[in-house]
Amino acid sequence: MNRREIITVAGGLALGARGAHGASPERMKPQIGDVLVHAFGDRVGSAISPADVKDDRIFAFAMASDGVIRDGSLHNQLSLLRVDEMAMSEKTRRYAAGPFLAVSAACTHTGCEVSGWQPDTHELICPCHGSRFAVLDAARVVLGPATKPLALLPIEQGDGVIRVAGKFSRRVGPEPTY
């Protein structure tokens, strides 16, 4: 069969992934100045005070100044942690607010929520496939199948709250597949 392959692009071509970049403020990524609030539990939606963050990991979302909580996507969810500031790598410290770190909760392997936290080893652990990330070393991969670190979100503290201070350190979640 003698055929010549040609490339046509169908109307409305949109190769970028749809979803988290939608227009709604709930799905927007955390913005500078947003306040971190409890994502779940009895205090859902209330601002997180630095004193709230102890050994346990707290899941957080960012809240805009108009009160909108950016909880429309797992890609906006953060693990808020308290660790030994002196044990952080230099890179890690750039994202920290004193002992506090905000790490994306979306695994870079297949996008599951990274829900496991081991304070003694400072590792975040994905329950879906077992990937482990070293929080003190900019959330690098300790054990796969993930191959890329979790994204860090720069934060600052003041006025009894924790605020977003910049953009994520890298792509949130898995790499695109095409």
Next chain:
Amino acid sequence: MKQRVCSVGLFTFVLAAFSTFAAQYQPVTDARLVNPEPENWLMYRGTYDSHGYSPLKRINTRNVKRLKPLWTYSTGLREGHQAPPIVNGGFMFITTPHNHLLAFDAASGDLIWRYIRELPEDQVQMHPTNRGVGLYGDLVFMATADCYVVALDAKTGAVVWETEVEDYAAGYYMTLASLVAGGKGMVGVSGGEFGIRGFVMALDATTGEEAWKTYTIPAPGEPGSESWPGDSWKTGGVPVWITGSFDTETGLTYWGTGNGGPWMGDTRDGDNLYATSVIALDLTTGEIRGHHQYHWNDSWDWDEVSAPLLIDFERAGRTLRGLVHPGRNGYLWFLERLDNGIGFVDAQPYVKQDVFTSIDPDTGRPTYDETKKPGTGKGALFCPSHWGGKDWPPAAFSPRTRLLYIPANDNVCAYMIGEEVSYREGREFMGTDWQNSNLVLTEEASDYIGELQAWNVDTGEKVWSRTFASHNWGPVLATAGDLVFMGGTNDRYFRAFHAKTGRLLWEQRTNSGVIGVPTTYEVNGRQYIAVLSGWGVDAAREQASLAEIGKVNPVVPQGGVLWVFGLE
């Protein structure tokens, strides 16, 4: 449910190669699906009875040693390539992880078109795979990771309609090939680890409109609802992620169902109908017309999602209209299709199974060794592991040999312990303490783990088996050439065995591990064997878990390649 009719491929990227070839597409009718031509492979397992058997025999035991690769095609994607190459009159369709759909000239390997699904970037891909297409009329269907069914023009790849089946953000996704029958395309949902409520949905195959939807967990007041405590039915899992079988005489479709959620049975005290069961759904209405629960109150993640093979087998001088299912729970189940439901015939372990202490001879209900049942805060060691005696890779049946070919795993057990978990929409809802759970090997694991077993369905006896050092995730194809094809091992081989003896007759080392469903077809009088090689998903996960307990395995590179073989 959103439903959209598209004049062009809205989220489509199509590589098209126009030619007179496209004009030759032969529409897929109900009659053709009921009696597919031997040269075509029109559905997931070739025929509605899920035999995974082809009457083609140009390639056979005498000449298979001359089988050679004729063409290959690299998908450019990682993770689990599991789809059967579906063939209709010289058109071949494959799907890939992340929902690419490719159409080929099945003889030459020329790409005709490629559709790339635009997936939400925050969609969780716990099982990045897809298990192929369904066909009807001039349409080709794919169930997607963002929980849509998309229908494309088979000739061009243009999107004709797409229907949202459920909300991906709530943990629903789809990986199975549609079951197409009676003008309907039927799909089930994955998400048993995310607190979904499973169901099977039928769509009008022409328009994409919903025809019926049947939950695998009854609502309060419905039969079986008493087997779920409190509100546990709302988030109890019971996914359906493998294509069903269809009895054309009775109009009943048969679906295997998955695990209850969370994984620990003590979180949902009761039998939990219709988890880990086979259910018979009326094609016209979706009504549940029968069920058999293989094991109650699942606590081992033993999804019984493989649809039973419809095989008429002999017992005590009678021919029974049977259902045969090699269970993930390690038992080989023989059931009977009755007018008023599903009857139990017999069952026996086909791998080491230490959980069941007895099987009720009338009902098939097992009793358990409770020390082998993990719970919340209660660890238990059990065999086989949560990946079971046979996970999703389909078994095959040859009516010539009367043998059922089971891609099994033996000698891998698991220690598992549950932990408290609370439901949050779209988040993981397993309740398994993975820090303190692990695989455990039996002594015999140093001899073998993977196995290809052949069982005579009339005598209920194992006739032969081949063993492998590697774990085995290879779907099986049987042919009238008395060949059985299977890959599945981490040494990257794709193999052909003698269907009567199990003797290895041919093997080809491939780019990756073969976890794709093999198919066979003919074009212009030449027979081909086709399979995807592309290791990933649970084959890779089990390998990682085995490495954690010190079992050294070869590196299996990822990346999908379609292989098509023929005689030189």
